[in-house]
Amino acid sequence: MRTPTQLGIRAEAMLAELAAFTDGDGNLTRLYLSPAHRAAADRVASWMRDVGLDVGFDALGTVRGRLKPTAPGRAGNRRLLIGSHIDTVVNAGRYDGMLGVVAGILAIEEILARHVELPFGIDVLAFGEEEGVRFPSTLVSSSAVAGSLLPSDLDARDADGVVLRDALIAFGGNPDAVTSAAYAAEETLAYLEVHIEQGPVLEAAGLPLGVVTSIAGQSRFFVSVMGEAGHAGTVPMALRRDALAASAEMMLTIEEVARAGYAHQMVATVGRLAAKPGAVNVIPAEVVFTLDIRADADAPRLAAIAELEKRFQAIAIKRGVSVTLDKFYESPTTPCAPRLQEAFAGAVLDLGLAERRLASGAGHDGHAMHHLTDVGMLFVRCRGGISHNPAEFATVDDMGLAVEALIKAVERLAADAVSSGDST
Ligand SMILES: [Zn+2]
Incomplete structure (x- = not known):
């Protein structure tokens, strides 16, 4: 069992490794379906395999690592989704998006090491397109997972005239299988995401973590x-x-x-x-x-x-x-589900931290995932509120606390599912 500090050190090392996958010259730029995206996705897939997940890529290039329920019950056919994105803006920082994927993988590793009884499965998702930089669209990969992507969205072109559909084929995806990327609402328990705040509120409050109330x-x-x-x-x-x-x-x-x-x-x-x-x-x-x-x-x-x-x-x-x-x-506003806010808030209190709730002014994959299931988000303090910038920074200690809070939130959801006899 790792301490929060050990989890944070591991997260920092993984983020440093991911930051090396870039299409940019001397900076971090990783656009959807680019060679750097492919390399980063393969690295994420190998980490997922290392912690014991069944790994696959969906039609839109989202990496999916699947954990079966460790204590199957009536809720055993449902899945908790944990994810974020691994694409970046041009000249980006290394935390935006990637931290949520790394946190999901580390949480799974700990959940297994601690023998947490899970009455539901968990899928960790590394989305490929959140930022909307390469193509004139955003949330393409999470919209496909949520079942709300339109086939015409694949006709979008990048600045070089490359059609998304063709870029997807070159990446190894399958534009004709878009509908297969969608989860069924009844098999899905909730979607959780850890993300840097990208604003100055938590830093000003002197708090490492914040529970998101809605995506504005x-x-x-x-x-x-x-x-x-x-x-x-x-x-x-x-x-x-x-x-x-x-x-x-x-x-x-x-x-x-x-x-x-x-x-x-x-x-x-x-x-x-x-x-x-x-x-x-x-x-x-x-x-x-x-x-x-x-x-x-x-x-x-x-x-x-x-x-x-x-x-x-x-x-x-x-x-x-x-x-x-x-x-x-x-x-429209994406509200975060009260039960998931409570799970994160309880986890934050368990860590001996003060509870702070705040709305997200920036958009996130959760906005698309809300079409499929309940959404919960946890924010991590970032220095100066700076993001979309190489100066983006979160401390090892804050990241470790975020992973530990994610684990505790999952434990709370597992306990809720067991005590209610179902996951609903
Ligand atoms: Zn992001």
């Missing part, structure tokens, strides 16, 4: 503001219809509304703006800016959007411009 829903808009161009030297201030000044007021309103949604971890961002005609001596006539808004539940996010629409119109009327909002993306 998000809405994205193009906001178009139409005013009137005019000579910067001749049109008096009172007679202007300045689309950019109006947009500036709208942006401050966005900040105000998002700050008021603090209790729902609301965040809103204007990340891009274009003003026309874009000359130093011309009053801006037309502005288009983006709005990205997220919260821990759908209702407060939708209410904030309605409030913004109302206040944008008031600003537009006051300033003699017009405004329209064009939604181009929406993703």
